[in-house]
Amino acid sequence: MESLLNELEFLFQALSDKTRLQIVFLLLNGEKSVQEISQELGKSQSSISHHLACLKNCGIVKTRRDGKFSYYSINGKEIRDLIMLATNHVSNYSKSILSCSIVKEEKKSVP
Numbered sequence: 001m002e003s004l005l006n007e008l009e010f011l012f013q014a015l016s017d018k019t020r021l022q023i024v025f026l027l028l029n030g031e032k033s034v035q036e037i038s039q040e041l042g043k044s045q046s047s048i049s050h051h052l053a054c055l056k057n058c059g060i061v062k063t064r065r066d067g068k069f070s071y072y073s074i075n076g077k078e079i080r081d082l083i084m085l086a087t088n089h090v091s092n093y094s095k096s097i098l099s100c101s102i103v104k105e106e107k108k109s110v111p
Contacts, residue, residue, distance in 0.1 A: 014058040019043065020051045024074070024083060027061060031073035 014020060022041055026032060034052065038045045052072055055061040062075040074080050090097060097103075 011058055011060075014054050014060060017051070017054075019047070020055055023048070023051055023055065023072075024060065024079075027072060027074050028080065028083065031064065031071045033069050033071050035069075037072070 015024070019041070023037055026037055026040060032040075034045050034048050037052075038048045041048065052061060052063075056063060056072075059075055060079050061072045064071045064073070074083075
């Protein structure tokens, strides 16, 4: 059980970064290259590559090579469903989520 909890913690930590969430939401609309993601988010390609490596290591995105380019997409229906379920949950509980003082304090303490 401890191993499962650790893995779930890492998965949700990977999804807790705003840039990584932006990437995931972009990829819900179909595969994109690092260059396309970088351009759409206005962030450097090296930053986007770093975030994509995290998402790939956690099984959230997958990659497809085409010549010298890599294209990223959501890794399966489970991840797509997880994001959609979380989005629905947030729309139902937005006020209480945003007013959670514990999460606010934890975010402040992160360097």
